[in-house]
Amino acid sequence: MSGFRLDARDVEILRILEAEGRITKAELATRINLSPTPCWDRLKRLEKAGIIAGYGARVSLRALAPHVVIFVAVELETHKTDQFQTFEDAVQEIPEITACWALGGGFDYLLQVVARDIDAYQRLIDRMLASDIGMARYYTYIVTKPVKAPSPLPYAALDLPPKD
Incomplete structure (x- = not known):
């Protein structure tokens, strides 16, 4: 990841995908205020860099x-x-x-x-x-009971670019 910098839109893509993995690419683009092609390019860049490691469902x-x-x-x-x-x-x-x-x-x-x-x-x-x-x-x-299930990353604690 040397030389790879995230901006606020990249971080927002990650937040949205982590919470709503089945969101359409068009809806994702709308939510981050980009047209579909640049949004898709960002998504591919995040995947290629290994920041997005995969997609899946949370099974109970x-x-x-x-x-x-x-x-x-x-x-x-x-x-x-x-x-x-x-x-x-x-x-x-x-x-x-x-x-x-x-x-x-x-x-x-x-x-x-x-x-x-x-x-x-x-x-x-x-x-x-x-x-x-x-x-x-x-x-x-x-384990006698779950107290806190795996949750989204604590983006604010990671010193990442804030939302615009």
Whole structure:
């Protein structure tokens, strides 16, 4: 993204798309006060720069199926580069792990796991421990209720160009 600068219209495009992903290109152009072609050009530029990483729907897991969400703090056996890579490669192949963050500090990784129930979660952990991915210890935190769901980015806190 070197040399790429966002202006207020770019930021507004991002705000609108994040809230209303199914908006038509014509409506988006109207809302940011541009004609369709320049709006489309801006959209393509944001996509090409990787600022818009993709489009999708927010699915209500609660409405879809019974489940449990679990956060797992993981410590690895060693802190060698190949150990981190082995673990990260393994995580990519486990569909129940819906998110993974590498951490600085006490734990090496924080995983978000979605499983049918606690038994299914424990079977997953047992498989991970039995495999050779370097897990030394894990700490389980079961989500009892969502308090704040993923929300739009805090644009104002990111020091981006303000709305005109």
